[in-house]
Amino acid sequence: MLFTDLGLSEPILRAIAEEGYTSPTPIQAKSIPAVLQGGDLLAAAQTGTGKTAGFTLPILQRLSSTKASTGKRLLRVLILTPTRELAAQVQESVVTYGKYTGLKSTVIFGGVGANPQIKAIAGGLDILVATPGRLLDLMSQKCVSLSHIEILVLDEADRMLDMGFLRDIKKILAALPKQRQNLLFSATFSTEIKALADSLLNSPALIEVARSNSANEAIAQLIHPVDRTKKHPLLAHLIQTNNWKQVLVFTRTKHGANKLVTQLEKDGITSMAIHGNKSQTARTKALADFKAGKLTALVATDIAARGIDIDQLPHVVNYDLPNVSEDYVHRIGRTGRAGSNGVAVSLVCVDEHQMLRDIEKVIKQKIPQEVIAGFEPDPHAVAQPIQLRSQQHQQSRKPKAAGNSGGAGRAPAKRSSPPKRSFNR
Structure with a gap:
């Protein structure tokens, strides 16, 4: 047609x-x-x-x-x-x-x-x-x-x-x-x-047009088991050893996003954060620089990343698994667009094992796992509690001041070479 x-x-x-x-x-x-x-x-x-x-x-x-x-x-x-x-x-x-x-x-x-x-x-x-x-x-x-x-x-x-x-x-x-x-x-x-x-x-x-909560088949999904304290070194290792040029990284919190950017910058990996506490100018610049290839990593929270439209984004990393299982599909859907293939990597510690089981139940598939040499998780590690979905749900229902709708206000940059047969906008 x-x-x-x-x-x-x-x-x-x-x-x-x-x-x-x-x-x-x-x-x-x-x-x-x-x-x-x-x-x-x-x-x-x-x-x-x-x-x-x-x-x-x-x-x-x-x-x-x-x-x-x-x-x-x-x-x-x-x-x-x-x-x-x-x-x-x-x-x-x-x-x-x-x-x-x-x-x-x-x-x-x-x-x-x-x-x-x-x-x-x-x-x-x-x-x-x-x-x-x-x-x-x-x-x-x-x-x-x-x-x-x-x-x-x-x-x-x-x-x-x-x-x-x-x-x-x-x-x-x-x-x-x-x-x-x-x-x-x-x-x-x-x-x-x-x-x-x-x-x-x-x-x-x-x-x-697609089964509810199903993941795009063009996206290769992979889990890297790792201790919670080794997530940052593992992310830096993956970016540097694989020579990744453009990575969208998801964190659970705004504080976590800011902390990770500081750590990645110390590793020589250009990165910026995008979330609700950032000023309009900072969010616009981060998104524009990421699309222009000036940043290797854009670190985002779920709500801030909603609406980011980048064709042929090669890599998405779940630094933290999402509290709400369905958000996993939205996150990894940032890659594998416009007919291109993408890779979605999740760094999963012992605290997140139940979250992972919930996600696999939602997407109706087991996600392959690969332990990276030098980052093997401690088999005796004990899980620590993570904010529950119900708590997040209650917070999301709190009244919002008029005009504070979240998100940044810059139209996405034009792609240099649009696909010739179909488009995903």
């Missing part, structure tokens, strides 16, 4: 062709016709399958082929995302593929000044990409009206629920017209997502 078979207009097809693409990914091939039909949609797709374009392309088509009822430029589409990084990625997709349509869009999120965002909204928009906190903040100031919204998108809805945004989402939904098209995209169909879908969607089309 080609993009030319999907009913997209010449201006949109021209923009797609300029990016070097001709064929849609499976989620795009299924979701584009469904969105164009105008009905509600519930779609599940793994990270890196191209779901962003799965809704931005048909939305651009629908808006460019129909005018607002008043003839004026009115805000007709609202796209909600959980983090700044993802919001910036979605906005980049809208701008890239809508550049010949004449449609206007902007992105708003917390952590930066609101005045430029308010000015952009006041100038007239067709599409608004937003994180829930900043949107509610501007709504309370009467700076944005949602009274003419025709299409609502909840992107990575599972992550929004994990981050405690359900109350914010309900406030936003209350301000929308009752007659609208609703598109809900999620990595998994959890019980919570199904409940949200039941309350939000009207006889939706259902799309699922």
Whole structure:
């Protein structure tokens, strides 16, 4: 199947062709016709399958082929995302593929000044990409009206629920017209997502392009058993002996990310951290430098890494296993994208053996293990307690100040050589 078979207009097809693409990914091939039909949609797709374009392309088509009822430029589409990084990625997709349509869009999120965002909204928009906190903040100031919204998108809805945004989402939904098209995209169909879908969607089309919580087959997974005190030396050893040039490393905590960066820098490995306590400037610089190849290691927490979109990222390392088993799939999904292969390595100490069993139960497979010479784990080591999932879950449900939606706000850098047949945005 080609993009030319999907009913997209010449201006949109021209923009797609300029990016070097001709064929849609499976989620795009299924979701584009469904969105164009105008009905509600519930779609599940793994990270890196191209779901962003799965809704931005048909939305651009629908808006460019129909005018607002008043003839004026009115805000007709609202796209909600959980983090700044993802919001910036979605906005980049809208701008890239809508550049010949004449449609206007902007992105708003917390952590930066609101005045430029308010000015952009006041100038007239067709599409608004937003994180829930900043949107509610501007709504309370009467700076944005949602009274003419025709299409609502909840992107990575599972992550929004994990981050405690359900109350914010309900406030936003209350301000929308009752007659609208609703598109809900999620990595998994959890019980919570199904409940949200039941309350939000009207006889939706259902799309699922991969088995829930399954790992991308293009990703080679490997466990290195190691003592907790030897994780940093082992990571440095792997990077240096294998001559890894670009590694995304996940830690469980912000403090752990900062500490690891300090240790890696002492080893001569260029690295920076990206997490919620970092300033907007620091996060933007870290992500830009990593994409440009100026950093060997980008050390991230789960929420900060959501929305990082880097084609052909070769290596992901779980320095700490995630508290929530499903997050393992999201983490390793940063690699093995756009038709390329990737490697996901996890450094597992005795404290994390139960976490590993839980992860293998979720992905329905045993992950191969390899002990690295010189880093053999102590067979008599005793496990120490790690923060439980329930504790993390309670913390994620704590109320958030308006505008503090997490994530950084820089659109991903353009890749130098896009694939020619399909794309994963």
